Amino acid sequence: MLVILKRDDEAISLQAAQLIAGAVHKKPALVLGLATGSTMVGVYKHLVGLHQQGSLDFSRVVTFNLDEYLGLPATHRRSFRHFMYENLFAHINVNSHNIHIPDGTIRGNYDEYCASYENSIRKAGGIDLQLLGIGRNGHIGFNEPTSSIGSRTRLKVLSQETIDDNSKFFAKGEESPRCAITMGIGTILEARKILLLATGKSKSAAVAKSIEGPITSAVSASALQLHPDVTFIIDDAAASQLTQRDYYHRVLEMTALLTPDRLF
Numbered sequence: 001m002l003v004i005l006k007r008d009d010e011a012i013s014l015q016a017a018q019l020i021a022g023a024v025h026k027k028p029a030l031v032l033g034l035a036t037g038s039t040m041v042g043v044y045k046h047l048v049g050l051h052q053q054g055s056l057d058f059s060r061v062v063t064f065n066l067d068e069y070l071g072l073p074a075t076h077r078r079s080f081r082h083f084m085y086e087n088l089f090a091h092i093n094v095n096s097h098n099i100h101i102p103d104g105t106i107r108g109n110y111d112e113y114c115a116s117y118e119n120s121i122r123k124a125g126g127i128d129l130q131l132l133g134i135g136r137n138g139h140i141g142f143n144e145p146t147s148s149i150g151s152r153t154r155l156k157v158l159s160q161e162t163i164d165d166n167s168k169f170f171a172k173g174e175e176s177p178r179c180a181i182t183m184g185i186g187t188i189l190e191a192r193k194i195l196l197l198a199t200g201k202s203k204s205a206a207v208a209k210s211i212e213g214p215i216t217s218a219v220s221a222s223a224l225q226l227h228p229d230v231t232f233i234i235d236d237a238a239a240s241q242l243t244q245r246d247y248y249h250r251v252l253e254m255t256a257l258l259t260p261d262r263l264f
């Protein structure tokens, strides 16, 4: 696990965008797992910038989003699909046939739908690079605390904490969704490389538990300790409860010197 500590949100966004761009340069048909949330806005802004400068071509990139609210039509301004088009897809040359986002409008046979989403990932050759944010309760995607570490894409009931966190994005009187379709932790762990971004003090407990705590279903992101190639990029505020910050700096220096490929 690599831990990159950065000053602030802007530095994180830039570094993450550079790492993603580097991965696309290495493999133009990259299968890229994408996330939503405010932490991702700056990353997508930089990716759009790199594309507009002519240095980043998404024409062969295939994308899979982590999750979507259940019950929101694609046109709903708070759907993750809308978020992705507004912040990224509408501004780059990704082929619309290569975009995959769970369908929040499905009714009924959820298991069948979720198995077909998993199947699409498999048919694309698996996810090369998965981008993740983290919830205050340590969730990744919408894998709420107590999610099975082996879980696959499925219908998931949201925790009260997540509903409360997300209700600020919905209009007054508008009920925020209670359920979502999300990739499972097992699905995420199959990505070849994982990049988790976190900013702000409100994430510091979840970040510390994920990196330095025991692997437990009570903190979904702690399952990332099982993955051989995870990079956390976090700002000073989100890193404030980590106890081994000096060590992470030294590891980073030595990695740059000895195994720079690990840095993408």
Ligand code: GLP
Pocket: 035, 036, 037, 038, 039, 040, 066, 067, 132, 133, 134, 135, 139, 140, 141, 142, 162
């Ligand atoms: C939602 C998404 C997560 C994301 C989280 C954090 O819950 N399902 O994938 O990591 O929001 O969002 P923010 O970056 O706004 O804190």
